[in-house]
């Protein structure tokens with residue numbers, strides 16, 4: 001007969017019961033925690049509070065509302081104000097302005113004479129730059145002027161994608177007036193007309209061109225590693241930060257334009273916005289978005305500082321009615337009372353170059369910027385080179401306006417700009433202004449599309465995770481679980 005050990009059976013039973021209770025309790029704890037996290041995230045009462053601003057750069061994105069809050073680093077205005085003033089005032093005016101004949105023609109040396117790596121197959125061939133443009137695209141009169149040198153056909157062209165080629169169609173009128181002076185911040189000699197050509201910017205939208213791979217990567221690498229290194233966390237020298245921020249902001253803007261107009265299918269010529277690209281290259285990196293806002297404010301400050309100059313400048317393209325309109329729009333822009341009230345001083349340049357090392361630092365940063373400007377001659381896609389050169393000249397003009405000094409190192413009262421610099425400056429501001437619109441619009445679209453929330457948990461948590469109550473409860477809970485783990489994982493980051 002089998003003897004039953006009641007005692008040990010009892011213990012086993014108790015153990016089992018305890019285990020069951022334990023696992024039940026664990027399950028309940030997990031479920032309750034998840035619900036708490038879920039509710040806390042969804043009805044987060046301090047979404048816009050000071051705590052968030054203090055904790056980090058405050059990129060807050062709920063299901064139907066995504067926004068940045070707080071002051072842009074090193075600037076004097078906050079995100080909300082910039083967005084309001086851009087959408088309400090600057091963007092509509094700039095869009096009109098850049099269409100006027102005066103602002104739509106840009107003089108540029110498009111040949112790519114890369115001074116840094118002459119053996120780069122991408123850029124060695126001068127004629128390569130316009131190889132696929134047919135001759136009948138150009139007006140007869142155009143072909144005879146020395147400013148517009150026509151390329152020879154070259155079968156070895158490596159940048160022949162139609163979307164990468166600059167359309168050189170232009171009105172027969174050309175500009176008059178304005179002095180020609182060389183900008184010390186840029187590498188090109190702006191007074192040298194020898195190899196320059198006029199380009200109608202309206203026919204050459206800055207968008208996806210298919211330029212990618214080692215050639216493009218090499219340029220960005222050379223810019224960041226040699227000429228404007230990313231500053232270390234805690235860097236206090238604002239001047240060193242400024243150059244990096246300007247270039248990074250420009251890079252974000254270029255990426256935003258690529259994402260906003262992306263060629264999905266060459267055969268059917270299907271263009272549409274590319275949310276994933278925008279998310280991966282710009283939106284998920286808070287610093288890149290912040291640098292875009294910084295660059296916008298920096299250029300805006302240069303434009304407002306040059307108010308009296310821009311007020312009196314001669315906008316003469318030969319089309320009287322259109323030129324009067326350009327002048328009217330410029331005055332509307334620089335004298336807008338809403339801009340003055342909302343953000344009187346977008347960036348305070350007076351704080352820079354102080355102290356003994358100021359002049360040396362200025363020279364050093366000027367040299368670095370000149371190198372970056374020279375690198376534009378190595379860009380192996382003509383349209384990218386066009387916009388790269390224009391925008392770098394626009395930045396160089398901003399630097400010139402904000403930081404030009406006379407022989408004694410005092411701010412230069414006799415600042416002179418050339419027509420092309422003003423064209424570059426205003427077109428750059430328009431590019432940046434468009435990019436801010438894309439960031440706001442596409443951030444909301446991305447949030448709706450994949451249900452994203454960014455936890456502004458200080459520098460610890462730098463990535464996004466998804467969380468969307470409208471998706472299936474299971475998915476929402478899974479996402480909440482990730483959120484839960486993320487919050488208590490000491491800053492481990494998740495990427496969707």
Ligand SMILES: Cc1cc2nc3c(=O)[nH]c(=O)nc-3n(C[C@H](O)[C@H](O)[C@H](O)COP(=O)(O)OP(=O)(O)OC[C@H]3O[C@@H](n4cnc5c(N)ncnc54)[C@H](O)[C@@H]3O)c2cc1C
Nearest residue numbers: 207208209210211212216219220248251252258288384388
């Ligand atoms: C001057 C210039 C103009 C261009 N214009 C165009 C154009 O009009 N149309 C077009 O289709 N292509 C253009 N390109 C190419 C485009 O910028 C990219 O290089 C290309 O699309 C390949 O992208 P990628 O994913 O390799 O990353 P890239 O954009 O090439 O970035 C390279 C690296 O730089 C870092 N990085 C990226 N963004 C930032 C930022 N905002 N701040 C700091 N670091 C950053 C990252 O580490 C990244 O891996 C241009 C390139 C250059 C150099």
